[in-house]
Amino acid sequence: MVRLAVDCMGGDHGPSVTLPACQAFLAKHPQAELVLVGLPEVLAEAAQWPRCSVVPASEVVTMDDPVEVALRRKKDSSMRVAISQLKAVGDAPPKADACVSAGNTGALMAVSRYLLKTLEGIDRPAIASVMPNQLGAYTTMLDLGANVDCTAEHLLQFAVMGSALVQAVDGKTEPRVGLLNIGEEAIKGSETIKRAGELLRQADAAGQLNFFGNVEGNDIFKGTTDLVVCDGFVGNVALKTAEGLATMIITIIREEFGRNWLTKAAAMLAIPVLKRFKGRVDHRRFNGAALLGLRGLVFKSHGSADAYAFENALNRAYDAARNRLLDRVHDRIIATLQAMPLVAGQQIQGEAAASGNQATGVAHAA
Amino acid sequence: MVRLAVDCMGGDHGPSVTLPACQAFLAKHPQAELVLVGLPEVLAEAAQWPRCSVVPASEVVTMDDPVEVALRRKKDSSMRVAISQLKAVGDAPPKADACVSAGNTGALMAVSRYLLKTLEGIDRPAIASVMPNQLGAYTTMLDLGANVDCTAEHLLQFAVMGSALVQAVDGKTEPRVGLLNIGEEAIKGSETIKRAGELLRQADAAGQLNFFGNVEGNDIFKGTTDLVVCDGFVGNVALKTAEGLATMIITIIREEFGRNWLTKAAAMLAIPVLKRFKGRVDHRRFNGAALLGLRGLVFKSHGSADAYAFENALNRAYDAARNRLLDRVHDRIIATLQAMPLVAGQQIQGEAAASGNQATGVAHAA
Numbered sequence: 001m002v003r004l005a006v007d008c009m010g011g012d013h014g015p016s017v018t019l020p021a022c023q024a025f026l027a028k029h030p031q032a033e034l035v036l037v038g039l040p041e042v043l044a045e046a047a048q049w050p051r052c053s054v055v056p057a058s059e060v061v062t063m064d065d066p067v068e069v070a071l072r073r074k075k076d077s078s079m080r081v082a083i084s085q086l087k088a089v090g091d092a093p094p095k096a097d098a099c100v101s102a103g104n105t106g107a108l109m110a111v112s113r114y115l116l117k118t119l120e121g122i123d124r125p126a127i128a129s130v131m132p133n134q135l136g137a138y139t140t141m142l143d144l145g146a147n148v149d150c151t152a153e154h155l156l157q158f159a160v161m162g163s164a165l166v167q168a169v170d171g172k173t174e175p176r177v178g179l180l181n182i183g184e185e186a187i188k189g190s191e192t193i194k195r196a197g198e199l200l201r202q203a204d205a206a207g208q209l210n211f212f213g214n215v216e217g218n219d220i221f222k223g224t225t226d227l228v229v230c231d232g233f234v235g236n237v238a239l240k241t242a243e244g245l246a247t248m249i250i251t252i253i254r255e256e257f258g259r260n261w262l263t264k265a266a267a268m269l270a271i272p273v274l275k276r277f278k279g280r281v282d283h284r285r286f287n288g289a290a291l292l293g294l295r296g297l298v299f300k301s302h303g304s305a306d307a308y309a310f311e312n313a314l315n316r317a318y319d320a321a322r323n324r325l326l327d328r329v330h331d332r333i334i335a336t337l338q339a340m341p342l343v344a345g346q347q348i349q350g351e352a353a354a355s356g357n358q359a360t361g362v363a364h365a366a
Numbered sequence: 367m368v369r370l371a372v373d374c375m376g377g378d379h380g381p382s383v384t385l386p387a388c389q390a391f392l393a394k395h396p397q398a399e400l401v402l403v404g405l406p407e408v409l410a411e412a413a414q415w416p417r418c419s420v421v422p423a424s425e426v427v428t429m430d431d432p433v434e435v436a437l438r439r440k441k442d443s444s445m446r447v448a449i450s451q452l453k454a455v456g457d458a459p460p461k462a463d464a465c466v467s468a469g470n471t472g473a474l475m476a477v478s479r480y481l482l483k484t485l486e487g488i489d490r491p492a493i494a495s496v497m498p499n500q501l502g503a504y505t506t507m508l509d510l511g512a513n514v515d516c517t518a519e520h521l522l523q524f525a526v527m528g529s530a531l532v533q534a535v536d537g538k539t540e541p542r543v544g545l546l547n548i549g550e551e552a553i554k555g556s557e558t559i560k561r562a563g564e565l566l567r568q569a570d571a572a573g574q575l576n577f578f579g580n581v582e583g584n585d586i587f588k589g590t591t592d593l594v595v596c597d598g599f600v601g602n603v604a605l606k607t608a609e610g611l612a613t614m615i616i617t618i619i620r621e622e623f624g625r626n627w628l629t630k631a632a633a634m635l636a637i638p639v640l641k642r643f644k645g646r647v648d649h650r651r652f653n654g655a656a657l658l659g660l661r662g663l664v665f666k667s668h669g670s671a672d673a674y675a676f677e678n679a680l681n682r683a684y685d686a687a688r689n690r691l692l693d694r695v696h697d698r699i700i701a702t703l704q705a706m707p708l709v710a711g712q713q714i715q716g717e718a719a720a721s722g723n724q725a726t727g728v729a730h731a732a
Contacts, residue, residue: 134614145548148556182511182602190514190599217603218610233556234603236548237583237596241604242611244584248500249615252646256639263639269632273622280618 001033002321003096004314005085008038008046009060009078011102012304015042018102021310025318026051032318035096037082055095057081061111063104063303070107071114079103083115086296097321098297100288100313102305108298109146109291116296121333124150125293126158126232127300128165130286131242133223138286140166140175141220141228145236146291152195155179155229157333159200161292162227163209164332168323169316170226178215178225180234188214196229199340206339208332246281288313290320297326367399368687369462370680371451374404374412375426375444377468378670381408384468387676391684392417398684401462403448421461423447427477429470429669436473437480445469449481452662463687464663466654466679468671474664475512475657482662487699490516491659492524492598493666494531496652497608499589504652506532506541507586507594511602512657518561521545521595523699525566527658528593529575530698534689535682536592544581544591546600554580562595565706572705574698612647654679656686663692 008018015038022034026049033051036043040056047054057078061070070077085096101108109125118125128142142162147154159177166175179197181189186197197214204211212225217238220228230238253274257267267274279285283302287309291298297320301313374384381404388400392415399417402409406422413420423444427436436443451462467474475491484491494508508528513520525543532541545563547555552563563580570577578591583604586594596604619640623633633640645651649668653675657664663686667679 132614134617148548148559180603182514182599182606193514193599217606217608218613220607221610221614230603233548233559234600237546237600238603238607240548240583241586241607242583244582244587245608245611246615247584248498248587249612249647251500252643256643256646257636259639259642266632266635266639270623270636273625273629273632276625277618277622280622281615 001031002029002098002318003033003035004317004321005035005037005055005082005096005099006314007078007082007099007101007103008036008043009057009103010303011301011310012063013306014060017305017307017310019043019046020307021314022046022052023049024307025311025314029318031322035082035085037085038078055081055085061103061107065104065107067106067110070104071110077111079108080111080115083108083112083296083298086116086298094296098299098317100299100301100310100317102301102303102310102313104303105145105300108300112291112294112296112298116294116298118293119295119330119333121337122157122161122293124154124157125291126161127235127289128162128292129239129289131220131239132281132286133221135223136280137223139220139223139228140170140226141230141235141239142292143230143232143235144239144289145232147232149233150192150231152192152199155192155196155231156199156203156336157293159203159209159211159227159229160332160336161329162229164328165290165292165320165325166226168325168328169319171323172226174210175226176210176212176224177227177229178212178219180228180230180238181214181216183216184214186214200229202340203336206336208336208339243283246283250278284309285312288316290316290325292329295326297321367397368395368464368684369399369401370683370687371401371403371421371448371462371465372680373444373448373465373467373469374402374409375423375469376669377667377676378429379672380404380426383671383673383676385409385412386673387680388412388418389415390673391677391680395684397688401448401451403451404444421447421451427469427473431470431473433472433476436470437476443477445474446477446481449474449478449662449664452482452664460662464665464683466665466667466676466683468667468669468676468679470669471511471666474666478657478660478662478664482660482664484659485661485696485699487703488523488527488659490520490523491657492527493601493655494528494658495605495655497586497605498647498652499587501589502646503589505586505589505594506536506592507596507601507605508658509596509598509601510605510655511598513598515599516558516597518558518565521558521562521597522565522569522702523659525569525575525577525593525595526698526702527695528595530694531656531658531686531691532592534691534694535685537689538592540576541592542576542578542590543593543595544578544585546594546596546604547580547582549582550580552580558597566595568706569702572702574702574705609649612649616644650675651678654682656682656691658695661692663687 059074059077061077126143130138200211289300299317425440425443427443492509496504566577655666665683
């Protein structure tokens with residue numbers, strides 16, 4: 001049994017989207033259970049569904065709520081209560097294996113971080129998602145906006161966490177890791193990027209991941225690597241640039257086919273083709289970003305997701321939980337720390353001292 | 367008369383592309399003259415064309431040549447000789463008003479910078495180009511890869527130079543400037559970006575440019591602003607991400623229309639529509655990036671440009687030269703320095719001392 005906690009109130013549309021998605025998801029996953037979180041009156045009917053339980057929450061974090069409001073004021077929000085289902089309370093195990101919310105990203109990350117804390121060896125959680133590629137598959141990318149300034153060590157941690165994600169969700173044993181840069185040559189990029197390249201080569205040599213080398217923006221869509229690693233500023237710009245271009249192209253195609261009766265007739269004939277095309281680039285299929293590096297699995301749906309898209313976010317969370325993503329990230333990070341003690345020593349001395357991790361008790365030569 | 371120096375040997379295809387493009391360009395621009403630079407035996411026929419002169423160069427910078435080779439070894443390269451046409455020699459005025467090359471970007475920037483030097487008040491030259499937007503117009507963006515690490519002051523300089531470019535080439539009197547960020551709110555982004563936002567607001571208040579505020583990746587294609595300013599790492603990733611997605615989408619459309627005889631029939635009927643669509647997003651139409659901030663106008667064509675694309679790069683250089691882009695950039699930078707003496711003082715103290723610019727002799731409080 002895999003149990004998902006769902007923030008039923010989050011997103012632009014709230015329960016009108018999340019509940020039909022939950023219902024469709026349950027019908028397709030007989031091994032799944034859902035913990036629905038939200039206003040009890042809204043969830044009354046859903047409480048009767050099989051394999052469903054309801055946990056009440058009296059408040060809702062809106063899409064515009066500042067992080068502070070979500071964190072300090074709305075302590076009984078559906079978002080916060082849903083995330084807290086991932087925590088063990090006393091001797092009782094956590095009530096859910098993963099949590100899904102379409103609520104606002106900043107609030108979701110802040111509350112998750114506050115309630116769950118980061119995994120040992122992780123300085124900063126990151127947001128990972130996928131983009132379709134020319135191979136008919138998809139490319140996983142992180143960070144997509146959680147961290148605007150990253151060190152080389154952070155980028156290494158992202159690569160390790162992302163490798164665990166691709167392994168768990170896509171079943172690839174040794175996902176190829178690309179470092180997003182402005183040229184293929186190792187001498188390209190900023191000092192941080194060059195140093196990240198060195199660390200990734202070391203991690204590859206130590207057998208901790210499969211480093212391909214530098215990749216460029218177009219490689220995301222070529223599918224050159226399974227995973228593309230970058231800082232959150234660059235990742236967010238790339239993601240939104242791609243969304244913007246896709247929207248423009250679809251608008252132009254619609255305009256050109258709608259120009260006159262002749263083009264409209266051509267459109268009629270081309271409908272099956274255009275549908276297949278749209279299906280292949282439909283971002284709803286790729287909905288569900290993972291917040292990686294926390295002591296709990298949190299998945300973020302696009303705020304404007306419809307039921308189909310939200311169901312896909314549930315699917316991704318389900319696959320991740322079923323394939324023990326949390327353990328995999330933890331194990332990989334610990335193994336990397338042990339294989340690369342210098343990096344560990346430099347980066348997480350604070351946490352190392354607190355957690356007493358042996359692997360980090362080594363040379364702090366910076 | 368406007369005179370363009372053309373590196374006829376540069377790019378993936380050299381004279382087989384550049385010469386037909388030059389010929390087509392001359393036919394359309396009776397007020398233009400070309401200075402063709404390259405191996406004399408290759409240019410013998412073109413030397414007979416009206417309004418053409420040939421300047422011989424015995425070497426060629428290849429697309430793979432490292433910057434050092436272009437800079438220190440190939441001193442008689444067509445690229446270098448073409449750029450040097452922009453320099454006054456003794457009392458004689460420069461032989462050309464702008465230079466166009468499809469040679470490799472790193473070499474072109476390095477040689478241009480070495481031969482021409484940067485304008486007063488400019489720390490680093492930047493690369494500016496355009497992308498089509500949903501309004502049927504295009505958005506100018508810089509920097510696209512010349513500078514991987516930028517300060518807030520560099521971003522301000524890019525905004526000032528870019529404003530001059532849009533004004534000169536597109537005739538917009540007060541181009542709207544957007545700062546590329548990961549959210550619209552002024553509190554978003556790294557410290558550098560936040561400080562750049564402050565400087566841009568100051569420059570706007572001082573009447574030096576028209577600052578819209580933060581924009582996101584998708585705003586490039588929405589056409590929210592005329593100009594988008596970012597550091598070269600982010601700009602390069604955004605540009606190549608867009609190129610990669612466009613390539614994938616065109617590949618998918620082709621695949622889907624080629625699937626079987628029915629879809630092929632639909633494609634036949636849709637040909638005019640697809641042609642118009644392709645025309646609207648055709649990157650060849652937007653070929654010709656400006657290297658801004660140098661004491662001379664250098665334009666960079668895509669290395670893989672065909673004759674149509676290279677001709678467009680010639681067009682852009684022609685428009686820029688005709689509309690006195692160099693003077694405009696110079697005047698705008700000086701005006702901004704005078705209006706914002708603190709920025710000037712912090713940033714270009716070295717150059718200020720050398721050039722004796724009054725505007726920069728002010729408080730160096732950092």
